[in-house]
Amino acid sequence: MVVLNRKDRDRLLRKADILKAAEHVFALKGYDKATIQDIAKKAQYATGTVYLYFRDKGDLYCSLLEEKMKDLLSGIKEKTSLVKDTKAKLEIFLEEELGFFKLNQDFFKIFVSENNGLRFAIGFRISRSLVFREYSECVSNLVKKAQQKGLIRRDLYPDQIIDIFRSIFTSVILGWLRKELREPKDAKEMSRFVLDIFLNGIGCKKGLITDCCI
Amino acid sequence: MVVLNRKDRDRLLRKADILKAAEHVFALKGYDKATIQDIAKKAQYATGTVYLYFRDKGDLYCSLLEEKMKDLLSGIKEKTSLVKDTKAKLEIFLEEELGFFKLNQDFFKIFVSENNGLRFAIGFRISRSLVFREYSECVSNLVKKAQQKGLIRRDLYPDQIIDIFRSIFTSVILGWLRKELREPKDAKEMSRFVLDIFLNGIGCKKGLITDCCI
Amino acid sequence: MVVLNRKDRDRLLRKADILKAAEHVFALKGYDKATIQDIAKKAQYATGTVYLYFRDKGDLYCSLLEEKMKDLLSGIKEKTSLVKDTKAKLEIFLEEELGFFKLNQDFFKIFVSENNGLRFAIGFRISRSLVFREYSECVSNLVKKAQQKGLIRRDLYPDQIIDIFRSIFTSVILGWLRKELREPKDAKEMSRFVLDIFLNGIGCKKGLITDCCI
Amino acid sequence: MVVLNRKDRDRLLRKADILKAAEHVFALKGYDKATIQDIAKKAQYATGTVYLYFRDKGDLYCSLLEEKMKDLLSGIKEKTSLVKDTKAKLEIFLEEELGFFKLNQDFFKIFVSENNGLRFAIGFRISRSLVFREYSECVSNLVKKAQQKGLIRRDLYPDQIIDIFRSIFTSVILGWLRKELREPKDAKEMSRFVLDIFLNGIGCKKGLITDCCI
DNA sequence: CATGAATGAGTGTTCATTCAT
DNA sequence: GATGAATGAACACTCATTCAT
Numbered sequence: 001m002v003v004l005n006r007k008d009r010d011r012l013l014r015k016a017d018i019l020k021a022a023e024h025v026f027a028l029k030g031y032d033k034a035t036i037q038d039i040a041k042k043a044q045y046a047t048g049t050v051y052l053y054f055r056d057k058g059d060l061y062c063s064l065l066e067e068k069m070k071d072l073l074s075g076i077k078e079k080t081s082l083v084k085d086t087k088a089k090l091e092i093f094l095e096e097e098l099g100f101f102k103l104n105q106d107f108f109k110i111f112v113s114e115n116n117g118l119r120f121a122i123g124f125r126i127s128r129s130l131v132f133r134e135y136s137e138c139v140s141n142l143v144k145k146a147q148q149k150g151l152i153r154r155d156l157y158p159d160q161i162i163d164i165f166r167s168i169f170t171s172v173i174l175g176w177l178r179k180e181l182r183e184p185k186d187a188k189e190m191s192r193f194v195l196d197i198f199l200n201g202i203g204c205k206k207g208l209i210t211d212c213c214i
Numbered sequence: 215m216v217v218l219n220r221k222d223r224d225r226l227l228r229k230a231d232i233l234k235a236a237e238h239v240f241a242l243k244g245y246d247k248a249t250i251q252d253i254a255k256k257a258q259y260a261t262g263t264v265y266l267y268f269r270d271k272g273d274l275y276c277s278l279l280e281e282k283m284k285d286l287l288s289g290i291k292e293k294t295s296l297v298k299d300t301k302a303k304l305e306i307f308l309e310e311e312l313g314f315f316k317l318n319q320d321f322f323k324i325f326v327s328e329n330n331g332l333r334f335a336i337g338f339r340i341s342r343s344l345v346f347r348e349y350s351e352c353v354s355n356l357v358k359k360a361q362q363k364g365l366i367r368r369d370l371y372p373d374q375i376i377d378i379f380r381s382i383f384t385s386v387i388l389g390w391l392r393k394e395l396r397e398p399k400d401a402k403e404m405s406r407f408v409l410d411i412f413l414n415g416i417g418c419k420k421g422l423i424t425d426c427c428i
Numbered sequence: 429m430v431v432l433n434r435k436d437r438d439r440l441l442r443k444a445d446i447l448k449a450a451e452h453v454f455a456l457k458g459y460d461k462a463t464i465q466d467i468a469k470k471a472q473y474a475t476g477t478v479y480l481y482f483r484d485k486g487d488l489y490c491s492l493l494e495e496k497m498k499d500l501l502s503g504i505k506e507k508t509s510l511v512k513d514t515k516a517k518l519e520i521f522l523e524e525e526l527g528f529f530k531l532n533q534d535f536f537k538i539f540v541s542e543n544n545g546l547r548f549a550i551g552f553r554i555s556r557s558l559v560f561r562e563y564s565e566c567v568s569n570l571v572k573k574a575q576q577k578g579l580i581r582r583d584l585y586p587d588q589i590i591d592i593f594r595s596i597f598t599s600v601i602l603g604w605l606r607k608e609l610r611e612p613k614d615a616k617e618m619s620r621f622v623l624d625i626f627l628n629g630i631g632c633k634k635g636l637i638t639d640c641c642i
Numbered sequence: 643m644v645v646l647n648r649k650d651r652d653r654l655l656r657k658a659d660i661l662k663a664a665e666h667v668f669a670l671k672g673y674d675k676a677t678i679q680d681i682a683k684k685a686q687y688a689t690g691t692v693y694l695y696f697r698d699k700g701d702l703y704c705s706l707l708e709e710k711m712k713d714l715l716s717g718i719k720e721k722t723s724l725v726k727d728t729k730a731k732l733e734i735f736l737e738e739e740l741g742f743f744k745l746n747q748d749f750f751k752i753f754v755s756e757n758n759g760l761r762f763a764i765g766f767r768i769s770r771s772l773v774f775r776e777y778s779e780c781v782s783n784l785v786k787k788a789q790q791k792g793l794i795r796r797d798l799y800p801d802q803i804i805d806i807f808r809s810i811f812t813s814v815i816l817g818w819l820r821k822e823l824r825e826p827k828d829a830k831e832m833s834r835f836v837l838d839i840f841l842n843g844i845g846c847k848k849g850l851i852t853d854c855c856i
Numbered sequence: 857c858a859t860g861a862a863t864g865a866g867t868g869t870t871c872a873t874t875c876a877t
Numbered sequence: 878g879a880t881g882a883a884t885g886a887a888c889a890c891t892c893a894t895t896c897a898t
Binding site for chain 1: 244245246247371373374377378380381382384385386388389411412413414415
């Protein structure tokens, strides 16, 4: 563990203040509509202060994404390494992401925006960042292994699988966040639920139906 | 059919010109980065002319979405009414949307952005629009019927199903557009493919594997 | 002569308005301290209007210099071509510049700034402009011819001569503008006076002294 | 000579540090583009420290000019008092200034800017400063004496003579610094050269031509 | 109706200056 | 005294919107 002197520690604390404010404002307004003044005010600093910690608006935004991705990724790596079984890894992976996004709903919004469409101005810089590539690789490996083990269809490219996986996952979280489920489930239960849909689809299976929603 | 006089007809033609230009520019730059001047220039009109047909930028954007949704919806209604069988309806529905988005890739981009993240400034207005609600209802009915017929799991709310449906669908189209499929398939084939994933999931089924991608 | 339609003519008039205001403000405050708002207000336009006619602050500044240089240069070329004798050409050249600067004192200030020291941000762009190079060449040719004709010492590079020439010239105008001369002289008289100093120096010559200043 | 205690001495040393840094930065970037942070960093002090020694940016700038002028002036006074002959005084004066500016090229740049154009924000304060007035008076006396002795034309005001003198002088140094002279000359030789031009002008004199430059 | 020049509020960013440590 | 983080006013530039022609 690195020991920081007071100055460096304070610097990190302030950076974190600003990132936190930025997370909220970007989630609320989107990249373009969010202003540095909004963010500074939310963080209770003056406008110029933000520029002591971040080169420009884009840097602030990217730093935010990278910082959060780093947290997410380290959690995923740590937890998935605890089990050997591929299916268990998938479950744990899902559980970890679900838990993370439940705790970081603002970031979740930004993450989703970034993955769908906003990719105009900033996307390039992000997609080249180390954490982002590590994250992609991590998920990709998981999927490939599941394909090798016969868990997942092999007539699709891993990237397609990931897209579908992510999209199911996202829509489920969105529903979850909208509290549209009758009873809020915990991350573990949700994880199995998502994986079930993912692997078995939405089609009716004999005996599975617990006639409740309609 | 309503018969329009020259004036009204011209008005509609101009509106369509502008909407077409807007579609392209919004798809290319995103809502915030697109300027009215860009759009006017693309449509070969003067800036001010846009304001004769649309109240403001937001109105133009919403009108665009609504207009396109109307086209999409009418196609879907027309085609799905031709068959009786629910599964066939689902296939036709998918085929129609796939075909529509293939022809309207710019709109598809906008549609995706709007559904995932941009929902900030404009979303509210859109979600209350008539077409949008009709479209939602149409899809919802389709899903409910499929649930009643035992095609689709009943332990999920229709809205959740729709979200998942849409997200699979979207990621497949994105892949399609990125030309990541080995052989470009036509809308009919794609439709079956999406429905297969949707109903049966990504999990391995005996005998289905045509070991090709990995 | 080119005939302009109303639109083009108006555009030129407005450009001229803004250039005139810019000339005044830049002369008063210098490049950095002058603001676009100052200039716009002085020209009785809104801030944004300036940007309809000039790309940015630097462009406005350079355009101003170039426009004025063009006026100056065309006057010089026209007048000096009327005489054959090299000494007469020198006199006419001086007379023309003196007259021009007398009428354009704001520009004179800017011109002097630009030639001495401010050359930081903008100088490069200016020095590559066509008018600027034409002007330099024109003066250079004049000096070279004077050297060939035996009017000017040949143990100095033309560029050095020009520097000295310009510096004498400038200091004389500055004095003139400060109205330090006992009797304001006209451009013709001043021209002979500057040329006399330039060619014969400040040293006493027999018979020349008209004991008046001290 | 005043004897300073440690505290006062340290204070002066620090002031000198900062002035030296300021000299470099102002010469490089010009008054407006130079920032206090640049200067503080160059001097290896903190930003705030500058404000312990100088009221504001303008004060720092003026102090710099005054300090340097004081050095220049004291050198001139000392050296010119060593000779009696007026022409010799003029030569010595020139030699001293040339030598000083050769050693202080950064200051020379600033000095030139200040004399030609930057005079906007700061000029007033400088022109009222004691050193500046002493310097002016010193040069003025030199010129007046030269006029009385018949070395310099009397049909010009001393101020005009000084302006012309300075402008020739400046353009020659600029050329010198640009190394445009074929062989770099020393201050003594340069001094005679400038004085020659000053007194006899640029015009051709019989027998003087050493046909080399063109 | 159509035009597009004009507007001016609003944004990202810089930097002289202050002040708590 | 020295520090340098924090401040916030100020500026260049953009663009949705208006309106005279």
